[in-house]
Amino acid sequence: MSEYTEKMRQIAGRLLKDCTVEMVIGFRKGTMPMMNEPCFVTAPEDADSLVWDSNCGINLANYLTNRKEKIAVFAKGCDSRNIVNHIVENKIQRDQLHIIGVPCTGMIDKRKIHGMVDGEILEVTETEETVKVRTADAETLLDKKEVLQNNCALCIHRNPVISDEMLADPVEEQTDIDRYADVRKIEEMGDEEKWQLFEDLLAPCIRCYACRNACPLCYCPTCFVDESKPQWVGKGQDPIDIRTFHFLRAYHCAGRCTDCGACQRACPVGIDMRLLTRKLEKDCQEQFGWEAGLSLDSRPALDVYQTNDPEAFIK
C-alpha cells in the first residue's frame, strides 16, 4: 500500500507540473484511525499530502459531478464504473478526466474492527495481508480478509474498467462469488418476517442523508425528499417516511449502482442499506442481463426499452 502512496504522489506531481490537469482528487491522511479525507491538490508541491491505504472506501467519483476543470482522479474498480456511469449520464465529460486506475484488493470495515476489539482504537496499521489494531491495553493482529467491507468481500470488478494510466498491474479477480446469498434468503421470507426485517433495518435512521450524499448516483439538484411542489415525503421521523426514502432511493439507483459501499460506510448509525440496492442489482441482472458501469457504449438498463424486455410483472 505504501508503494501505491509513493506512486500516487509521483503521478500527481507530474500531472500538475506539466499542466495535464488543473486538479488531482485523492485522499489525504485522516485524523482518526481507519479514516482518510478526500482532498484536492492543485500545486505540484502539495502532491505529497496524498495517501492510499485500505481506508479509501469513499467513492471519489462523487466529487466529479458537474465540475468544469480538467481533473485527475484515482479510481478503484467500483469508482471507475461510477465514472463510466457519470460520463454516460452527462455529469462530467470524458475529455475532462485523466483517470488513474487503482487495482484494489478491498477496503477494511471500521465497524467490523471496532466490534472485534475492546476499548478505544488508537492506531491501525496494515500490511498486504494483515491489520494491526492498537488500543491502550492491547495490540490485535487481524487477517485482512476477515475484516473487509462486505461489498469488497463480494467484489467481482476489482480492476478499473476505464483509465488513462494504471497505478499498478491488475490484481486477480475473485471468482465463484455468490453476491446474492443474503438477498435470496430475504426473498424467501414470508411477508410478516420480511416486514419486520425492514422495520428493524431502518429503525436507527436519523435522516442525515449521508448515504445519499456519499453516492455518486445521487446528484439530482432537488432530491425527491426535498421537493415541496408537491411534497412527496414527510420530514419527520415517521417510519413510513423513512422507509419511503430508503426504498425509493434504492429504486433510483437500480441499474446504476456499482456496490461501491460508500453509502453504508458513510452511515453514522450503521444501516445495511446495501440489502436493498443489491436486491435491485440482482433483479437487473436476472431480468435484463445488465451490470452497471462497464462500458461507455451502453446506457443503463432502466434507461432504454427493448421490445423483448420481461413483462412478468404486468398481470
Add this chain to the structure above:
Amino acid sequence: MQNPYIPYPVRIDDITVEAEDKSLKTFKFVFLSDGDEEKFAYRAGQFAELSIPGKGEIPIGIASSPVEKGFVKFTVNRAGVVTTHLHNMRAGDLMGLRGPLGNCYPWDLLEGKNILIVGGGFAFTTLRSSIVYMLDPANRSKFGNIDVVYGARSPGMLLYKDELVEWEKRDDINMHITVDGTDDPDWKYNVGFVPPITEQKAPPGGPDTYAIVCGPPIMIKFTQPVLEKLGYAHDHIIMSLENRMKCGFGMCGRCGIGKELVCKDGPVFTLDQINQTPREY
C-alpha cells in the same frame, strides 16, 4: 409562558387584486378573538407570519399602518406552496397570524428629519405602512419633507393605485411615481427605472435626511450608487432585507447572516450595518 408558535386566529375579510396579472393580492384580516388586535400592536416596518394550517407559514411585511384600526393588511405575491394556496382562498376563510415580528423602521431616529422613500415592485408594502403613518394628522408634524420614488414594471403592476393618486394630490408629500414602460397615452407620471428617476427627483442627502429603500435586489444594486452620489451616508440609508424564515422570532437559526438574524435583529438594517455582514441573504 406565551407560546410564540401559536398564531392568532383571523378571518379573511376582503381580498383586492393589485396587479393586472393577478400575481399580487392584498388580504385584509380581522382578528377572531377580542383582545388579539391589541396584542398584535405593531409599528411600520415590521412583518408577520401568515399561518395556514395544513400548508405552512410565510413571512410578509405588514402593509396596513398602525393608525388604521380594526384590521391588518398584507400584500402577497403568489410564488410557492403557501402563497398559491392563500391566493386561492376566499373572504370568510380562516387562518392564523403570528406577530408582529422583526424590528421596525427607526421612527425615533427619523423624527424631525426629511425622509426619502424609494420603493420598487411589490416591496412597497411596509413603505405604504410608513407613508400612511407619517401622513396621519397626529404624526405629520413630527417629520420634515417626505419624498417618495415608487416604480413598477407597468401601470397595472403598481400597488395601491388609488392611494398613490390621492397622495400625489397632497402638498405635504412629494410623489414621484414611475413605470419602466407603458403604452398608455394618458399616463400622467414618470417613465423610467427607479434608479435614474431617483437621481433626477430625489432631494440631496445630508445629516437631516434619511432614505428608506425597499425593492428587488436589482433595483437596490443600481439605486445605491445614486444615493451615494446624492450624498446619503451609509448609516442614513435604511433597508429591509428578506431571507428564508421559519420561526420568525430568532430561534430556528435559518435566516442568520453572520451574527445577525434577519427576523429578529432585522429585517430593517442600515446599509452601514449590512456592509459589516457576510452577504449571505
Add this chain to the structure above:
Amino acid sequence: MTLLTIDKQNWTKGLTAAADQYQLFGPVKDKDQHQFKALTKGQVPDLDLVNTRLSPKDLIFPQSETIIEYSLDESQADHHIMKEAAKDYSPRAVVGIRPCDAKAVQLVKLNFDAPDVKDPYWLQAYEATTFIGMACDAPLSTCFCTSAGCGPYNAEGLDILMMDQGENYLAKVLTDKGQAFADAAGWNQATPEAADAFMAAKDAAEAKIVSTISTDNLVDTDLLELHGASFWDDVAFACLNCGTCTFSCPTCWCFDLQDEVHGKSGVRMKNWDSCMFPIFTVHTTGHNPRETKTQRVRQRFMHKLKYFVDKYQTGIMCVGCGRCVRQCPVNIDIRRVCALMNSFKPADACAAQG
C-alpha cells in the same frame, strides 16, 4: 453543596425508588452503541461507556415533535384554529449524562430561552428535567473538552455530579433539584471528607485529556476577514453536506417547521434541520444565499467558532465531545478547522507588519 456516598448496592434501589417520582432516562446499549433511552422501572442505565453515539439533546429537543394540532373539518366548530399540542412535562431525570453534554444544554438554552421570547416546549422540558451527571475518568483521545470551556468533571448544567470510586459512587449535590432527587432515591450518606478524593480524581481525569484546541484569537479576528479566508475551499472539499455532524452535535439546535395533514386533521411539527442541507436557506424564488457547499461548510464553522463567540461572549459553541470528529464520514475535523481559524492572519495585516 453536599457530598454523598452511594454504595453500589443502593444504586439500583435508589433509582427504582426515584422512578416513582421521575421518568428516568439513561444510556442503554443498542447493538454496538449506547443511546439515551427511557428506562423502565427497575432498569439501570448502562454506564460502561465513554459517551453515546448521538447526544442526549433529544430528551429536551426531540428530533421530531408535534407542537400544534388543528382540524380541517369544516363541520367542526374549531376548524382551522391552531392549538398548542398537549404535552406531558411531568418530572424526569437524565442519569449518566456527561459534563460535556450537560454544558451543551446550557449553551442551547441561550437560544431557546432568550430574554424577550421563549420556546415553551424546550423550556418546559428543560425545567422538568433533573440532570444527574457522571464524570469521565477515561476520556477518549478525541475528547477536547478542557480547551472547549468544559472538562471531564465540569459541573455546569448539572444538578448532581457523580464519580465512580469502584465500590461506590460519590455524588456532589449541586442544586435544590439535585437534592430533591437524592431524597427521592433515599441517598443520604453525607461524606464531606471525600472532597479531596473528588478533587484528585478531577485532576487525574483532566490530565488524561490529550486533545486540545486554541480559541484565544477568535474574538479579536475580524469577522469579514475570517469569512473571506482562502482555506475554506480546502476545508469544504470532502464534505458530503449530510446532517451527521449537526445531528450528533449536542450544541446544534437549528430546526424546521412542517405541516402534515392526515385526512381532515393535521399537525405542525418541529423537526431537527441542518445548515449542511442545500435547501436550508433556499428562497421560494429559487435564490439560495448559500448555494455552494463551501458557503455552507463555512457557515457551520463560523457559527460555532465565531458568530456565537461574538454574539454571546461566552466562548465557542462547542463542548469538545468529539462526536463529529468520530462520526464524520469523510473525517472533517473541527479541531483542524479551529486551528486554521485561530491562527488566521488577514493578508493585509501581514503586509503591514512585513
